[in-house]
Amino acid sequence: MTDPDPTTDPARTDDTDLTQRHSLPDGAAATPEVERYSPPPEPRPEWSRQDGTVPAAPTPERWYEPAPVVPATGPLATAPVMTTSSRPNRGGTGTLIGAALLSAVLASGGTVVALNATGALDRAAPVQATPSGATGTTIGANGQSVTIDESSATIQVAASASPAVVKITTNSNVDTSTGVIPATGVGSGVIYDSNGWILTNRHVVEGSDTMTVELSDGRVFDGRVYGIDTLTDLSIVKVDATGLPTAKLGDSSALKVGQLVVAIGSPLGTYSNSVTSGIVSAKGRTIETDGNQNLSNLIQTDAAINPGNSGGPLLDAGGNVVGINTAIAADSNGIGFAIPINIARPIMQQAVSGQKLARPYMGVVYRAIDIPFAKANKLPVNQGALVIPGGAQGAPTPAVVANSPADKAGIKEDDIIVRVDDQAIDRDNPLDATLSQFAPGDTVTIEVLRGGQSLRLPLTLGTRPADL
Numbered sequence: 001m002t003d004p005d006p007t008t009d010p011a012r013t014d015d016t017d018l019t020q021r022h023s024l025p026d027g028a029a030a031t032p033e034v035e036r037y038s039p040p041p042e043p044r045p046e047w048s049r050q051d052g053t054v055p056a057a058p059t060p061e062r063w064y065e066p067a068p069v070v071p072a073t074g075p076l077a078t079a080p081v082m083t084t085s086s087r088p089n090r091g092g093t094g095t096l097i098g099a100a101l102l103s104a105v106l107a108s109g110g111t112v113v114a115l116n117a118t119g120a121l122d123r124a125a126p127v128q129a130t131p132s133g134a135t136g137t138t139i140g141a142n143g144q145s146v147t148i149d150e151s152s153a154t155i156q157v158a159a160s161a162s163p164a165v166v167k168i169t170t171n172s173n174v175d176t177s178t179g180v181i182p183a184t185g186v187g188s189g190v191i192y193d194s195n196g197w198i199l200t201n202r203h204v205v206e207g208s209d210t211m212t213v214e215l216s217d218g219r220v221f222d223g224r225v226y227g228i229d230t231l232t233d234l235s236i237v238k239v240d241a242t243g244l245p246t247a248k249l250g251d252s253s254a255l256k257v258g259q260l261v262v263a264i265g266s267p268l269g270t271y272s273n274s275v276t277s278g279i280v281s282a283k284g285r286t287i288e289t290d291g292n293q294n295l296s297n298l299i300q301t302d303a304a305i306n307p308g309n310s311g312g313p314l315l316d317a318g319g320n321v322v323g324i325n326t327a328i329a330a331d332s333n334g335i336g337f338a339i340p341i342n343i344a345r346p347i348m349q350q351a352v353s354g355q356k357l358a359r360p361y362m363g364v365v366y367r368a369i370d371i372p373f374a375k376a377n378k379l380p381v382n383q384g385a386l387v388i389p390g391g392a393q394g395a396p397t398p399a400v401v402a403n404s405p406a407d408k409a410g411i412k413e414d415d416i417i418v419r420v421d422d423q424a425i426d427r428d429n430p431l432d433a434t435l436s437q438f439a440p441g442d443t444v445t446i447e448v449l450r451g452g453q454s455l456r457l458p459l460t461l462g463t464r465p466a467d468l
Contacts, residue, residue, distance in 0.1 A: 163217065163245035166214060167214040168223065171208065187203075187205070188264075194246050233326050248321065255340075262276070264313055310325060325338045364417075380416075389413070399412075409457045415449070416450075
């Protein structure tokens with residue numbers, strides 16, 4: 001793999017867990033089990049029935065109201081009034097009950113006085129920590145902060161981000177065995193700059209002759225492809241308009257597995273601005289697309305993604321774009337993938353600045369190190385990038401490309417790259433994703449392990465060739 005090309009790494013290939021569907025064998029009768037392993041239902045208590053057989057109506061709301069407070073006329077007047085039977089008091093039972101209740105009230109009163117004295121009753125209720133990317137807290141009716149629930153967050157995300165999500169319709173002429181026929185494709189995109197800059201998928205717009213961009217408010221613009229990303233399945237589209245609604249950009253590196261995410265797009269090209277929600281199922285996934293393109297460092301989510309969602313945003317609970325939806329696993333249910341927004345950010349900035357889209361290039365082939373690989377090869381570290389030849393065994397690709405930036409910097413085969421500037425290379429920050437944060441021409445410091453020694457080598461990044 002020539003960095004930062006995310007080629008498939010056999011040791012990091014992700015297996016898809018399949019959920020087994022349980023069904024009756026052919027011809028088997030769906031009869032109940034003879035033995036039951038749960039106790040028979042107990043009869044409902046009499047207080048919950050009207051006539052002993054029919055369940056009673058719901059308990060009236062006033063059942064939840066506090067008991068009326070008796071006006072205080074003295075230190076003993078706070079005791080509740082007892083309602084007793086009309087039968088005469090035999091043996092002073094009513095007196096004993098009253099005395100017990102009086103003692104309980106006095107004891108509780110003393111406890112309240114003690115708590116008031118320490119200030120414990122004046123402390124605010126603890127606020128639950130808000131997960132990364134959540135919308136934060138709001139003020140409840142009692143003046144205390146409460147965490148917004150997921151449904152509220154999803155509603156707010158849909159309301160704030162949907163105006164910036166667009167439907168992209170492409171038209172092209174396709175050569176077939178029967179001649180040239182017109183073809184139409186539909187995808188999604190997200191406006192990230194109000195002057196008409198849109199981020200979408202490469203496969204949505206590549207090869208198109210013309211395209212239209214439709215906003216959620218019904219406005220339609222002619223669009224053009226500004227540039228194609230040479231590293232990932234991303235593209236920048238431009239429309240001639242100003243003052244357009246935009247989406248906020250988040251930090252995909254801060255995402256946590258299990259965190260709420262929301263996908264917005266035009267599934268099947270028909271249901272524009274559809275909103276689905278789910279969680280971050282995993283990070284750092286690697287897949288191979290139908291076009292034999294290898295994509296790595298992807299976000300896996302179970303938010304429903306369908307054809308037509310491609311190019312639409314994946315957002316966190318704060319309404320920030322954290323990824324661009326790009327693919328779904330074949331024959332799966334709830335396995336979708338998005339390109340992290342941090343990988344897309346450099347080319348987004350290049351487009352707004354009027355620059356040609358370009359990715360940095362180092363010129364090495366490497367293998368990401370994990371614990372099993374390090375143990376099997378007796379490596380001194382459990383993370384990093386081992387510079388080794390790649391490709392087919394008959395015609396392997398050199399570990400270091402001749403005259404490349406890596407070659408000029410002095411990087412050699414079997415070096416272990418452990419750090420780029422101040423960023424350690426590990427599972428969460430692989431080499432290709434780390435390099436994608438830089439621009440061609442930037443000079444970085446590459447720390448490598450060689451023969452038990454640590455070396456720091458300055459390296460000026462080149463421009464990634466388009467044919468890689």
